[in-house]
Amino acid sequence: MSVAESYRPEAAEASVLLGGASHDLPIRRGTLGPDVIDIATLYQDTGHFTYDPGFTSTASCESKITFIDGDKGVLLYRGYPIDQLAERGEFMETCYLLLYGELPSREQYQDFRKLIVMHTMVHEQMARFYTSFRRDAHPMAVMVGVVGALSAFYHDSLDIHDPEQRKMASVRMIAKMPTIAAMAYKYSIGQPFIYPKNDLGYSANFLNMCFAVPCEEYKVDPVLARAMDRIFILHADHEQNASTSTVRLAGSSGANPFACISAGIACLWGPAHGGANEAALTMLQEIGSVDRIPEYIKRAKDRNDPFRLMGFGHRVYKNYDPRARIMQKTCHEVLDAVGHGNDPILQVALELERIALNDDYFIEKKLYPNIDFYSGITLKALGFPTDMFTVLFAIARTVGWIAQWKEMIEDPLQRIGRPRQLYTGATERSYMPIEAR
Numbered sequence: 001m002s003v004a005e006s007y008r009p010e011a012a013e014a015s016v017l018l019g020g021a022s023h024d025l026p027i028r029r030g031t032l033g034p035d036v037i038d039i040a041t042l043y044q045d046t047g048h049f050t051y052d053p054g055f056t057s058t059a060s061c062e063s064k065i066t067f068i069d070g071d072k073g074v075l076l077y078r079g080y081p082i083d084q085l086a087e088r089g090e091f092m093e094t095c096y097l098l099l100y101g102e103l104p105s106r107e108q109y110q111d112f113r114k115l116i117v118m119h120t121m122v123h124e125q126m127a128r129f130y131t132s133f134r135r136d137a138h139p140m141a142v143m144v145g146v147v148g149a150l151s152a153f154y155h156d157s158l159d160i161h162d163p164e165q166r167k168m169a170s171v172r173m174i175a176k177m178p179t180i181a182a183m184a185y186k187y188s189i190g191q192p193f194i195y196p197k198n199d200l201g202y203s204a205n206f207l208n209m210c211f212a213v214p215c216e217e218y219k220v221d222p223v224l225a226r227a228m229d230r231i232f233i234l235h236a237d238h239e240q241n242a243s244t245s246t247v248r249l250a251g252s253s254g255a256n257p258f259a260c261i262s263a264g265i266a267c268l269w270g271p272a273h274g275g276a277n278e279a280a281l282t283m284l285q286e287i288g289s290v291d292r293i294p295e296y297i298k299r300a301k302d303r304n305d306p307f308r309l310m311g312f313g314h315r316v317y318k319n320y321d322p323r324a325r326i327m328q329k330t331c332h333e334v335l336d337a338v339g340h341g342n343d344p345i346l347q348v349a350l351e352l353e354r355i356a357l358n359d360d361y362f363i364e365k366k367l368y369p370n371i372d373f374y375s376g377i378t379l380k381a382l383g384f385p386t387d388m389f390t391v392l393f394a395i396a397r398t399v400g401w402i403a404q405w406k407e408m409i410e411d412p413l414q415r416i417g418r419p420r421q422l423y424t425g426a427t428e429r430s431y432m433p434i435e436a437r
Contacts, residue, residue: 018046032067032076049420061248062411065098065403066239070316075323077237078102086326091202091232091396092116095174098237098403113202119175120196120205122183123153130187139184139391140269146180147173148262158256160409169257170402177398178202181391182209185384203228206395211383223337224382227330231375234323235393237400243267243274247401248408249417257405264401265394274390274397277376280311281345281386284376289344290351301361311373312356313366320368327374328353334381349377 012027014037023045026038036059043049052058067076075082078097085094089103096104096112104112129149133142150172151158157169183193186209194209204225212218238244247264251257268274287296299307314321340346353369356362379389408414 016042016046018048030062033069043420049422051422055245055419060240060245060417061408062413063240063404063407064101065407066237066400068239068316070314071318073317073319073322075238082234082322083326086230086233086323089233091229091236094233094236095399098399099170099406115171116175116202117196117198119172120179120198122176122179126153127183127193130183133187135188135190137188138387139181139188140265140387140394142184142187143180143391143394144262144266144269146184147177147265148259150176150258151256154258158258160251160254160257166257166406166409170406173257173261173402174399177395178206179209181388181395182206184391185210185388188387201225201229203232207382221337223333227334227378227382230326230330231378231392232396234326234371234375235396237397237403240404241273242270243397244401244404247405251405251408252414252417254416257402260405261398261401264397268394268397269390274393276310276372277379277393278386278389280373281376281380281389283310284345284348284352287348287352290347293348293351293355297355297359309352309356309367311370311376312362312368314370317370318366320366321370323371324369324374327371327378328369331374331378331381334378338381340381343381346377346381349373 012029012035013024014027015022015024017023023042025042027035028038029035039050050058065078067079068074077085077094078101080097080103085097092113093103093109095116096109126146126149129146130142133145154169154172157165157172159165179196186193192214194212194214196205197208200208200220204220204222207220207225207228208218240248243264246267247260250260250263255263271279287293296307296309299305300309335346335350340350353373356367356369362368376386376389379392380386384392
């Protein structure tokens with residue numbers, strides 16, 4: 001029995017005073033993190049809602065998957081620190097862990113990997129979908145459409161109440177997402193699709209589908225494959241962020257799993273969410289050369305200047321993003337493997353990193369380079385164009401979305417999501433015929 005399974009929250013109460021009357025509310029305690037005040041009956045008991053734009057102070061669900069402590073720089077997948085998983089494990093292990101709650105045994109790992117490999121190909125008819133898009137379509141637009149269309153092909157995994165069908169839908173999405181993404185990339189550059197190879201690992205197979213061509217042999221560099229694997233692990237889940245909440249909300253209506261993941265991809269596409277690493281690289285391109293860095297550092301320190309350094313600091317992590325340490329190491333390994341001496345953008349990134357880690361202003365403000373800063377540089381060094389960055393994020397996050405969706409479906413207290421509002425519009429008024437207006 002796991003720690004989470006054996007734990008029972010202690011009984012406690014809070015009270016709210018409304019109109020001179022006191023109303024008791026239960027306090028629920030988790031295994032980690034702050035206690036939460038359960039307001040499920042607040043409206044029923046008092047006629048009042050709570051107001052929390054963005055739900056930043058509201059626990060929308062109970063979960064056993066991911067824990068974040070932003071003040072201490074902690075990120076745990078099922079209790080395991082992210083740095084241990086990224087440095088010692090591999091993405092298939094992380095997938096199994098997120099889905100089933102425990103790291104796999106060797107036999108479980110082999111069976112799970114074999115199951116994923118069996119489903120990496122997509123239906124041949126799906127290739128026709130790509131030809132319906134313009135060549136210059138954003139790959140995320142393609143991903144939203146193609147992933148949503150999976151439900152038109154795999155009718156045997158749409159019943160969300162059947163555990164076996166849920167399992168099959170989960171496996172299919174984890175297995176096919178790299179193939180779908182690689183096809184989107186190949187289509188955008190006018191190259192033929194490359195089929196998956198069963199003898200390659202998950203990340204190496206993805207790189208092969210992206211960069212191999214039929215006319216010559218392509219060998220995946222193990223350093224680059226390992227870097228890709230770490231990127232997938234580091235982005236696999238991040239608690240109840242916008243896209244994960246979108247997947248849960250869509251799933252609460254009973255929508256099929258492919259539609260739910262497509263909704264998550266659409267949300268991830270937003271520049272405030274999945275587009276942060278792309279924004280960081282765009283900023284580096286704007287700076288352009290090392291000799292212009294002092295000018296932009298000066299602007300970043302000027303409160304009256306709208307310019308902001310992208311890829312520094314983090315909304316959740318107030319101390320240091322625990323993923324950034326691993327990503328920093330991975331970034332430098334990739335740069336050493338591919339060579340970066342002639343790339344001015346990468347030179348700008350390295351100098352900006354040096355300044356940010358040593359300048360008192362950045363240290364005091366805790367504007368450390370975050371995972372988006374390092375992942376943007378790494379993906380550029382791997383050879384991906386910037387419009388593919390969020391697509392790679394979607395591949396990694398798919399397993400987290402599925403684990404969260406699966407947990408929600410299996411929760412006996414799950415209800416359809418229905419946020420309330422503070423209405424500030426017109427009060428009731430009477431309709432007047434158009435002649436009288």
